[in-house]
Structures are given as C-alpha cells and as structure tokens.
Amino acid sequence: MDDWQYKPAGDHGLKHEESFKSLRREVGLLGTITQTAWRLAVRGYLRGYHRLRVDGVEHVPAKPSFVMVANHTSHLDALTLAAALPWPLRRFAFPIAAGDVFFETPAVALFSAMMLNALPMWRKSCGPHAMQQLRDRLLSEPTIYVLFPEGTRSRDGSLGRFKPGLGMIVAESEVPVVPCYLHGAHAACPANRKMPLPLPLHLRIGAPLTFGAVKNERAGWQEIAAKLEAAVSALRDAGQ
Amino acid sequence: MHPVAFWIAAGIAAGLAVTPLIFLILDKTGKLKPALRSDLWTRYKSWLVLAPLMVGPLLAGRLAAIIGVGVLSLACYREFARATGMFRYRAISAVVALGILLLTFAAADQWYGFFVALSSLTISLLVIIALFADQPKGYIQRVALGIFAFSLFGVCLGHYGYFANDKDGAGQAFLLAILLCVELNDVFAYCTGKMFGRRKLAPQTSPNKTIGGALGALILTSALFATLVHAIVHGSALDQPVHLVAMGMLLSLTGQWGDLVMSSIKRDLGVKDLGVTIPGHGGLLDRFDSLIFVGPAMFHYVNYFLGLGLDQPVRGITGH
Numbered sequence: 306m307d308d309w310q311y312k313p314a315g316d317h318g319l320k321h322e323e324s325f326k327s328l329r330r331e332v333g334l335l336g337t338i339t340q341t342a343w344r345l346a347v348r349g350y351l352r353g354y355h356r357l358r359v360d361g362v363e364h365v366p367a368k369p370s371f372v373m374v375a376n377h378t379s380h381l382d383a384l385t386l387a388a389a390l391p392w393p394l395r396r397f398a399f400p401i402a403a404g405d406v407f408f409e410t411p412a413v414a415l416f417s418a419m420m421l422n423a424l425p426m427w428r429k430s431c432g433p434h435a436m437q438q439l440r441d442r443l444l445s446e447p448t449i450y451v452l453f454p455e456g457t458r459s460r461d462g463s464l465g466r467f468k469p470g471l472g473m474i475v476a477e478s479e480v481p482v483v484p485c486y487l488h489g490a491h492a493a494c495p496a497n498r499k500m501p502l503p504l505p506l507h508l509r510i511g512a513p514l515t516f517g518a519v520k521n522e523r524a525g526w527q528e529i530a531a532k533l534e535a536a537v538s539a540l541r542d543a544g545q
Numbered sequence: 546m547h548p549v550a551f552w553i554a555a556g557i558a559a560g561l562a563v564t565p566l567i568f569l570i571l572d573k574t575g576k577l578k579p580a581l582r583s584d585l586w587t588r589y590k591s592w593l594v595l596a597p598l599m600v601g602p603l604l605a606g607r608l609a610a611i612i613g614v615g616v617l618s619l620a621c622y623r624e625f626a627r628a629t630g631m632f633r634y635r636a637i638s639a640v641v642a643l644g645i646l647l648l649t650f651a652a653a654d655q656w657y658g659f660f661v662a663l664s665s666l667t668i669s670l671l672v673i674i675a676l677f678a679d680q681p682k683g684y685i686q687r688v689a690l691g692i693f694a695f696s697l698f699g700v701c702l703g704h705y706g707y708f709a710n711d712k713d714g715a716g717q718a719f720l721l722a723i724l725l726c727v728e729l730n731d732v733f734a735y736c737t738g739k740m741f742g743r744r745k746l747a748p749q750t751s752p753n754k755t756i757g758g759a760l761g762a763l764i765l766t767s768a769l770f771a772t773l774v775h776a777i778v779h780g781s782a783l784d785q786p787v788h789l790v791a792m793g794m795l796l797s798l799t800g801q802w803g804d805l806v807m808s809s810i811k812r813d814l815g816v817k818d819l820g821v822t823i824p825g826h827g828g829l830l831d832r833f834d835s836l837i838f839v840g841p842a843m844f845h846y847v848n849y850f851l852g853l854g855l856d857q858p859v860r861g862i863t864g865h
Contacts, residue, residue: 309686311814312630320821333623333632334642 315442322411325418326404326425328438336419337396343420344395348388354503355381355493359389361510364483369397369447371481371513374471374533376464376541377453378491381501383421385487386451389508394449399424401439401452428456436473443480450474454530462491464541467534472519472526481513484533486540509540546604547714549777553721554600561596564589587825595823595832603709603720608653610709610720614702615649617833621698624820624828625810629690636674637691640667645699652706655859660707664700668692697806697837704840711853715777722773723796723843727835730766730800737761751808759801766800767793783851792846799838807834 315329324330332340351357365371373386383400390398402408404425407417417423427435442448454467475482486509494501514536519525568585571577577585602613622641626632644667651660671691675684705723708716738758746754771789778784783792807830811819820828848855858864 309683309690310630312633313814313816314627314630314632317627317816318818318821331632333627334635334638335623337635 322414325411325414326408328424328435328442330418330424332396332422336422339419340396340422344388347384351381351385351388351506354501355489355506357385357388357506357508359508359510362389362391364510364512365390365394366481366483366513369394369449370443371483372443372450372452372471372475373398373483373485374452374454374467374537375485375487376459376537377455377457378459378462378487379494379496379501380458381490381494381506382453382458382487383423383451385490385506385508386485389485389510390449396422397447398422398449398451401426401450403428403457405429424450426452433473436470440474440478443474444478454533458496459491460496462495464534464538467530467537469523469526469530471533472516472529473521475516476519476521476525476529477517479515479517481515482529482533483513484511484536484540485509486511486537488541509543511536511540547718547777549773550604550714550718550721552776553718553725553773554604557596557600557721557725561593584825591823591825599724600721603717603724607709607716610717611649611652611706614652614706614709615645617829618645618648618698618702620822620829621702621833622694624822624830625694625698628814628816628819628828631687631690631694634675634678634687634691636677637671637687640671640674641691641695641699643667644670644695645703648699648703649706650862652703652710654862654864655710656863657707657855660703664696667695667699671695701837701841702833704844705836708840708844708853710859716853718777719774719843719847722770722777723839724836726766726770726773726796727800727839729769730762730797731804731835733765734758734762734801737765747805747808750805750812754805762801763794763797766797769793770796778851781851783847788850792843795842795846796839799842800835803835803837803839806837807831 314331314333316324316327316331319327373390375382375386383402387395387398387400400421400423402417402421402423402425404427406413407421407423408414408425417425424439439450443450452471454471455465456468456470457465459465471482488507488509489505492502493504493506514532516525516529516532519528568577568582568589572582599613602609619642622638622645623632626638626641632638644663647667648660648663651657651663672688675688675691705720708720710716711719734754735758738753738755738761740757741761742755742757744756745752746756746759767790771793774789774792775784783789807819811817818827819830822829823832826832844853847853
C-alpha cells in the first residue's frame with residue numbers, strides 16, 4: 306500500500322443519473338450493501354432454481370484484473386458468470402451491459418448500477434473513447450469485466466462471430482482473458498422469454514489467455530477475437 | 546410547540562415568500578447582472594426544497610428531528626468519503642457509519658452517558674479496525690481521516706439530534722433559531738462583504754471572504770440571535786445581556802469558522818464543490834458546513850448555564 310493520497314471517487318462531481326452510467330463509477334458502503342444482498346439472492350436462485358454446476362473454477366485467476374468472456378444467449382449469462390467467481394473476487398466484477406437496455410431509463414440504470422454493478426456499452430455509438438476508458442480502468446485498478454463478444458444474445462442458441470472490439474481492451478497487456486461456455490441458458494431463458502424455466506445450467510471455465518504480444522491495432526483485435534471464439538467453441542464441444 | 550418555534554417557522558415561510566419580490570425589484574432597477582440573477586434563482590429554488598426538509602422534521606417532534614440529523618450525518622460522511630477516497634477503506638467507513646447510527650440511537654434513547662461514551666469507543670474501534678488490513682503504509686492517514694470525519698459529521702452534528710430532546714420544547718425553538726441564524730450569518734457576510742469588504746480575511750483559504758463581511762455578519766447575526774434567545778429563555782438565568790451577546794457572537798464565529806474549515810478541506814483536496822446534491826450550492830457539506838461547530842457550542846453553553854436535564858437518567862428505550 307502506498308502513502309495516503311487524496312483520490313476522489315472516479316465518478317465524483319457527476320449527478321446521480323450520470324454517475325450510474327459512468328465507466329469510472331466506484332461503489333461505496335451503500336452500494337456494497339445492496340450488491341452483496343443481490344449477489345446472495347442470485348447465488349441462491351441459480352443454485353436452487355437452475356441447479357448451477359461450474360467446472361474449471363481453478364482456471365479463474367487468483368487476483369483481479371482479468372476479463373471473462375462467454376457465449377451469450379440469455380439474461381442469465383452475466384448473472385451466472387459473476388456468480389461463478391470465488392466470493393472475494395465478486396465485488397470486482399463489472400458485467401458490461403447494453404446501454405440501450407440496461408441504462409435507458411433512470412430506474413433501470415439505478416438497478417443496473419446499484420445491484421448488477423454493470424457498466425454500459427452503447428452499441429450504436431460506442432467509440433474508441435469508451436473502449437479506452439474500459440482499458441484504462443482494467444489496467445489501473447482491480448477490475449473484472451464480464452463481457453459477451455458476440456455483442457447481442459444469440460436468438461437460436463448457436464455461437465455467433467466474436468466482435469473485435471474486445472481486442473482494444475486487452476491487446477498488448479498481460480491481463481488474462483478467461484473463456485467460458487454456459488450450457489442450458491438458451492433453453493432456460495431465451496431472448497423471447499420473460500420468466501426463466503427451471504432448467505439446469507452448466508458453466509465450463511477454460512484456461513486463461515493473454516495477448517501481450519498481439520499488436521493493439523485492427524489486425525491484432527481480429528486475431529484476439531478469433532482466438533477467443535475458438536477457445537469458447539472448444540469449451541462448448543468439450544461439454545458434449 | 547414552543548411559541549418562539551412557531552414564530553421562527555412562520556418567519557422563514559414569510560421570508561421565502563417575499564424573496565422573489567426582492568429579486569424582482571432588484572431586477573427592475575437593473576441592479577442584477579444576468580449571471581448573478583440566474584445564480585440567485587437556482588439557490589432560491591433549492592432553498593424552497595431545503596427549508597421544508599430542515600424545518601419539517603424539527604416541527605414534527607423530537608424523534609423526527611433526531612432521525613433527520615442522523616440521515617444528514619450519514620449523507621455528509623458519504624460526501625466527504627467520496628471526495629477524499631475514504632470510501633475505498635470499507636471497514637473504516639463502516640465503523641464511522643456505525644458510530645453515527647449509535648449516536649442517533651443514544652439521542653433517541655436520551656442516554657447521555659452513551660452519547661458521550663461513543664466518542665472514545667468509536668475512535669478506539671476506528672484505530673483498531675484499520676489494523677486488520679495489515680497495511681501499515683498510510684495507516685495513520687487513513688485512521689486520522691476516519692476520526693476526523695466521525696468527529697465532525699458524527700459527534701459535532703449529532704449534538705443537534707440530542708438538542709431536540711430538551712423537554713419543555715425550548716430545544717426545538719433553539720434549533721430553529723440556530724438554523725435560521727447560521728444560514729443568515731452566511732447571507733449577512735455576503736451582503737456586508739459586498740458593501741464594506743476590502744481586506745481579505747483568508748485569501749489562500751477562501752478568496753472571496755473579507756474582514757468587512759466577517760465583522761458585518763458578527764454584528765448582525767449576534768443581534769438577531771440574541772433577540773431570539775431572549776424570547777426563548779425569557780426570565781431564566783440565560784436571559785442576561787452578557788449571555789445573550791456571548792451566545793450571539795459564539796454562534797456567528799463558530800458558523801464562520803465552520804465555513805472556513807470546509808473551504809480549507811476543499812482547497813486541500815483541490816475540488817470546487819464536495820458534491821452535486823443541491824443545485825446552486827454544491828454538495829450537502831457546501832451548504833451545512835457552517836452548522837458543524839455551532840451545534841456543540843450552543844448545546845454545551847445552554848447546558849452549562851441553564852441545564853438541559855442531562856444529569857437525569859431518562860433512557861426511554863433501554864431503561865428499566
């Protein structure tokens with residue numbers, strides 16, 4: 306620990322509704338309480354209702370920062386990936402969520418910020434600036450991103466193409482990226498369903514990859530996306 | 546309700562009703578620049594929300610007032626913690642919050658012994674809890690900031706909650722008189738500073754404050770508060786010119802010092818405002834900074850010379 310330094314909260318000086326959407330938002334005592342309550346409830350729900358099984362927990366790095374990526378078929382995905390983390394790591398987890406769904410109205414943004422600890426990704430207007438902010442945060446403080454490189458929920462349950470944007474966050478860095486595959490979420494709660502069915506979930510966590518040697522430019526980003534897509538799809542096939 | 550409390554509340558309501566007229570007259574005579582005018586209106590609109598939020602709980606009774614003070618203490622600590630970075634030290638923050646909750650409980654219970662004990666107990670716990678992180682680097686700074694925050698926003702502000710307990714209703718009237726005079730203290734300093742202020746009071750700390758403003762506020766606020774206290778404690782041991790003047794001056798000085806303390810904190814942190822809660826004012830602390838030292842000063846002055854019944858065991862919740 307360094308000498309004491311005054312360092313205001315990353316979202317200091319922003320109005321409440323703006324601070325919910327801020328990529329530099331930091332949680333205080335109140336947020337810790339609401340998020341802990343939420344995590345306990347989600348863990349109970351996933352274990353009880355979906356009989357969640359997790360393989361490969363040993364692949365999860367012992368300390369932040371790192372990134373978890375997975376296939377995306379359902380709103381259950383981010384909850385499950387965050388819940389699969391060992392308890393001491395969970396408060397560092399930030400699901401990267403679609404801004405136009407999870408941060409559109411103030412009430413939903415409040416929920417996403419205070420319960421889910423989500424950070425917004427604005428799909429239509431996500432410039433390099435936002436990716437740079439995410440990268441800075443990942444490299445400068447203990448942070449775990451949970452993100453879905455397909456960019457949207459797969460409507461038929463199959464694995465879509467990984468978008469290269471993720472590469473901007475991890476290229477030329479030693480931050481591990483942990484590939485995961487979640488079985489059963491498409492059957493339990495597909496995109497067109499509101500209430501989940503009580504079907505089992507099975508999460509498979511793979512060995513982490515790092516991309517320190519991959520150039521932080523378009524070709525490198527595409528290479529990273531392709532490698533991660535292959536890793537996730539290998540986990541899918543290993544589970545059958 | 547204490548009759549003076551009623552008249553102060555009525556006076557605040559009347560003042561808020563008349564203020565727009567004053568603005569309009571100033572505006573018509575061309576004395577307001579557009580920037581100043583919009584600033585004044587923003588502040589005024591905030592006061593329309595703040596004043597009922599502050600006066601309402603005081604009028605609603607002792608429990609509402611005590612809970613209101615507890616919420617204010619927690620909100621002030623939150624703002625301070627987020628501006629300094631203290632919020633990242635969750636154990637220390639949790640102990641400060643716990644200390645504030647217990648102070649609120651002690652006030653509600655009218656258990657003065659516990660209220661007093663909480664200073665040393667919470668400070669001890671802060672010093673001890675910070676050990677468990679096993680990070681000696683920065684230990685003193687972290688603990689000291691926690692104690693600093695607890696002393697200011699917990700113990701000092703907490704006196705307002707305990708003040709609300711005073712049995713014959715004088716506490717309520719005192720609290721309203723203090724609120725009114727502390728806020729007007731700022732206004733008086735601003736206005737007399739504009740008119741007579743030349744020499745800076747503390748240019749490094751707060752460049753806009755002048756000696757003229759400080760003296761003007763001292764005179765006007767002392768006179769107003771002495772008049773109000775005279776009405777509240779009429780015929781008692783405190784109703785003597787020397788006490789009335791002393792209390793008036795004490796209120797004005799501690800109020801101005803509270804303001805300067807928060808300016809120092811902001812300068813040290815390098816932030817303009819400590820929050821964004823109140824449009825036109827900044828954060829809660831930017832508005833309530835002047836109250837911090839007035840509460841304990843008035844509470845103990847009244848208790849020493851008049852008595853607030855603190856030596857009587859009451860303990861409505863934990864007693865028997």
